[in-house]
Amino acid sequence: MKRPGIHIRLLAAAILLIGATTLSLGYAGTLMIHEFVKTRFEERISFLARYLALNAELGILIDEKEMLKRLSQNLLSEKDVIGVSIFGTAAEPLAEVIKPFSGVLSVIESPVILKESQDESRAFQWNPPSSVIGKVKIMYTTEGLVILLDTMKRRFVWLSGIAGLFSVLIFYFISRSLVAPITELVQTSRKVAAGNLQLRADLGVLPETRELAAAFNAMLDSLENSRKALEKANLTVIRQTTLAELGKFSLMIAHEVKNPLGIIKSSMDMLKKDIAPGDMMVEFIEDEIRRLNRLIEDFLLFARPANPTFRPVNLHEMLKHCAERFELQTADIPVIIDTDIPEDNYEGQADPDLLVRAIGNIIKNAMESGGEDENMIRIRAFFDKDFWIAEITDQGPGIDPELMDKIFEPFFTTRSKGTGLGLAFAFQVIKAHGGMITAQNSPEGGAVFQIKIPKNDA
Ligand SMILES: Nc1ncnc2c1ncn2[C@@H]1O[C@H](COP(=O)(O)OP(=O)(O)O)[C@@H](O)[C@H]1O
Ligand SMILES: [Mg+2]
Incomplete structure (x- = not known):
């Protein structure tokens, strides 16, 4: 199996790192936002309950049901509030309004407390115990909160996903530019190995890979020089061997030709007696014999081992x-x-x-x-x-x-x-x-x- 290269490894590491960071940051972020929004929601509802209890004090004291009903109705217009009940000391509510709703409801209660007038308390330097004269009850739904939290969570996931992807993309291009010179060097060395000996690596811009490429090129140069020297030496050896063989062979031929040439020359001398002196043909033949003779003599002189x-x-x-x-x-x-x-x-x-x-x-x-x-x-x-x-x-x-x-x-x-x-x-x-x-x-x-x-x- 082919092992993954540097680029893939770097990329995998980056995806892992960026993914882990995005996920943990995303998770922590959603948790925090969740807590924050939930607390705010609960604070709001409990504030509404306390507000109602405060306003209901008078209504309960004078048993004014109409007023209490109006109060409840007012609160019902608040978002997430489904039902409002106001109780006196009896079990039956003094006022109760409910919106039609199907789903899970939560309830919050707040006691209605009768307070003494502040001036009196100060005058007697005495704080009388407050007495509970009733309670208010608010029924509310958390559906709105759940939907809000869901939307936020989804947005968060999207945002962190896009940010993560963006980081991976940026990293991809950076790591590619880092790895590219090495990849190129590998390709060049493959081509050189395949026989393209004149090829040299591009130096590139990164100092480390530049040095590597320069060293690679220097190595190729010295290889090329040695190869040329070897080729030359080989050629010389081949030439010398061939020359030596040729020399031996030519020496043999020269010896073989020398004798017949001598015979031709003496035969010519004999024939010449019957031919008128100054004959062109005779001179021609004699000239050629002389030439051949000289060649053979020169050659024998040259080729004979000089001792x-x-x-x-x-x-x-x-x-x-x-x-x-x-x-x-x-x-x-x-x-x-x-x-x-x-x-x-x-x-x-x-x-x-x-x-x-x-x-x-x-x-x-x-x-x-x-x-x-x-x-x-x-x-x-x-x-x-x-x-x-x-x-x-x-x-x-x-x-x-x-x-x-x-x-x-x-x-x-x-x-x-x-x-x-x-x-x-x-x-x-x-x-x-x-x-x-x-x-x-x-x-x-x-x-x-x-x-x-x-x-x-x-
Ligand atoms: N004195 C010279 N002036 C000019 N060229 C010369 C002279 N001596 C030799 N050469 C050149 O060197 C070649 C080789 O000479 P040599 O070995 O004596 O062979 P050859 O005389 O049979 O040609 C000649 O053919 C000629 O071209
Ligand atoms: Mg000569």
């Missing part, structure tokens, strides 16, 4: 060799390689084969980015704090800032003949050397790549 074997290497000399190799290689393209490498030897721990390839990839990119008629590449080496730094700057268009994060990812390329593996390989190699590689754009617009390798005494 660097470190030994002391004169890094300045190595960098100069790289520059010279490219200057020779690009005899037909107008490229100027401007080097700024210290003359002295600097021996660092490195795997020269891997490092030369990595730096070569960066220089190759710089050459590919240059303009067609003139391309100047600057290669610089210097020390900064704990690092030996090799810097390669070109005068090309630079790197699109939006792509800056992506260029080191494997297979990311913007070039039609690119493999997207050059920088990924360089990144891997420099990382294996305990260093880092960064890219940025120079103020003149070209790209600046920095290879940082920790100094061996650092």
